Amino acid sequence: MFEQLCIIGVGLIGGSIARAAKAQGLCKQVVAYGGDKHLPNLQRALALGVIDGFHTDIGAALNGSDCVIVATPVGTLPAIFSAMQPFWNSQTIYSDVGSTKASVVEAARSVFGDVPSNFVPAHPIAGAERSGVEASTADLFNDRRLIITPLDDTDTAAVEKLSEFWRRIGSRVALMSVEHHDTVLAATSHLPHILAFALVAMLGRKDEQHEIFKYAAGGFKDFSRIASSDPTMWRDICLANKDELIPLLQQFQAELGQIERRLQNGDAQALFDTFSYARQARQRFLDTFDDHS
């Protein structure tokens, strides 16, 4: 499918793309780029067989690559695009894996003027609380969703080829607008991560913290799992999508304030109605998406 796949940033996601592409025979070789400070990580990726080679010079890594996927935290994208610009090749397909798309498009626009038509913004909805190349697996994207957010000018053939690439490593590909993606992901992913981080941080400061964690029931353990996610990545995501997140955070605080008043007033019926509505909403969607989506 590709001669040489170049992965910029070989962490959990980048490493898993490399492993999956090799496992499915989608490219002849995988090279990686990382800055000097990432040298130990690149060496580890090579030793693990995740990649076939690496460069700490971005021009060398891009040279001969007909598909380039940027898999670094979204906060680094402006600098990465700037470094890539001198080597930009109209025959190559470029993509990314950022969890926020408006910020990625904005970064591309700030560097290139117009977003290049051979840059295809993408986001695999997969991850884990672990991070780093050691956590990467060839099946991370299996049966997971991959969202592509093409712009008006994005090359259709590039979108189709990248879609096929992701499908062949197991993903279920969908297309939507940048704005819609960021609205939906703020609700379904970014806000829940903030809630988990905030709850675990708050409880971790309490005198009873030892017993709080000791007696944590199943629900809280599930809930708090995502608080182990990479703090750098999530700092970048939250800042990049803050225009969507801030109103949601305000709405959620209002929601909690309402529940607080219902508790104060002993308004049993209203509490029951809210809990019941939530249970029904979840059941409705479990029924609709009963396909391990």
Place this chain on the structure above:
Amino acid sequence: MFEQLCIIGVGLIGGSIARAAKAQGLCKQVVAYGGDKHLPNLQRALALGVIDGFHTDIGAALNGSDCVIVATPVGTLPAIFSAMQPFWNSQTIYSDVGSTKASVVEAARSVFGDVPSNFVPAHPIAGAERSGVEASTADLFNDRRLIITPLDDTDTAAVEKLSEFWRRIGSRVALMSVEHHDTVLAATSHLPHILAFALVAMLGRKDEQHEIFKYAAGGFKDFSRIASSDPTMWRDICLANKDELIPLLQQFQAELGQIERRLQNGDAQALFDTFSYARQARQRFLDTFDDHS
């Protein structure tokens, strides 16, 4: 261990206690009590072999029972205690499974004056988003924690015998004060349930709700699982423990307000610090309690 175990309320928890006691041979027979409106449920429990018999007359159910466990939602405890009072037997051990202990003790005190010394307040930290006797299993309490909150007057022999009962159905038994229990559980269980209910209810009202649930990633799915918990049970728990919950809800809103301001101000370092602190707190406790607790 017991001649006749009486379960008041044969749902997920009561049914699982009955199944486990029978499986471990801890009693000769299990009888159940439920009001007339629960007749179909009692018949189902009998047909499933969860119980050996049932009564819709509480006196008949209590007669000959040397261990009685109340497993109805905590909001029903005042009425249940009143109904039990005429048949109270000093030779019997009474207990409950309520998720809030101050409210249970208060209900007992309001009916009996002093809390009877042969009533042992208890709380198994086990459950599932499913409910009802059909969901009950003999191993629900296996390797789960069971907290007993004895009062100063509670009979020591009764506490020891009930502890032994729970240990023999797989639980890891701990003793703590009523107040401490309610503080810890508000943080670790009740607040997370409110957050899950509130989040799913809020997102379920949005125009994008269909896609929000469709593209829900692993974290949100785990997070929202507990929003399928029984609304009646959780309404009662939240109201019963509102004195602990209201301050926690206020603290959590303040925590979210702080994160919101940090997003507004683009304060990347402070966001990183919070997320990082949470991740480390969770890791600390995973290391400490790496025993599937």
